[in-house]
């Protein structure tokens with residue numbers, strides 16, 4: 208079985224400079240590709256980010272760090288908006304024929320313990336879902352943590368599930384064709400020693416921005432081929448499914 212874990216980044220499914228903006232066309236085009244691959248036997252687990260649905264709310268209520276009671280209603284709003292986004296992605300993908308099985312990350316699947324994501328269910332449950340033909344889909348969410356509540360990012364979920372399930376490849380999808388160097392060119396291979404700069408971003412990201420993503424991806428590369436591609440670069444994504452190197456995209460390499 209060829210298993211691929213794919214993160215539909217918040218930047219891939221929403222315009223992070225515009226609150227509550229959903230990129231249905233990009234999601235649908237990716238869905239058509241995944242549907243064709245599913246029929247040839249490839250298997251998928253999807254994770255999506257919060258994008259312009261969750262980050263602005265999480266920032267407004269200071270949810271990266273739990274302090275007091277007044278934040279609890281912010282947890283309700285953020286959870287609701289994430290669930291709503293997850294339903295939108297589910298409906299778009301199901302309407303092109305993909306049997307998405309949406310799972311709510313907070314509540315019963317993940318908590319943060321000793322500062323690290325802790326999976327509350329047996330990882331085999333994911334494999335059992337896949338073997339029944341569906342595509343489990345999780346998302347970055349507000350979860351119970353050591354100090355109260357905290358945010359688990361989709362990138363953290365990629366690392367944790369990738370290390371446990373060892374897929375054929377893990378792919379981070381965003382709105383840009385790879386990690387970009389200071390001239391705007393795609394860095395084709397990236398290790399801990401590579402020097403990259405976060406470009407001036409007009410959007411909000413409460414989960415540590417690009418550097419944190421890059422660190423997670425490099426660590427994930429110890430367990431699985433790991434790439435960052437644009438959601439619209441279907442040619443490159445297909446090549447990764449074929450076990451070939453993509454035309455664009457950044458490949459992360461462990462040190």
Ligand SMILES: Nc1ncnc2c1ncn2[C@@H]1O[C@H](COP(=O)(O)OP(=O)(O)OP(=O)(O)O)[C@@H](O)[C@H]1O
Pocket residue numbers: 215216217218219223255256257258259262347361380381382383385386387388403404405406407408410411412414416417420
């Ligand atoms: N040097 C860089 N190379 C590539 N992308 C960069 C760079 N600097 C900033 N970015 C921005 O980082 C964004 C991707 O990271 P970000 O965390 O915002 O999105 P995401 O992880 O897809 O969203 P979410 O956290 O909601 O899942 C891209 O939209 C891009 O504009």
Ligand SMILES: [Mg+2]
Pocket residue numbers: 217256360412414416420
């Ligand atoms: Mg992010």
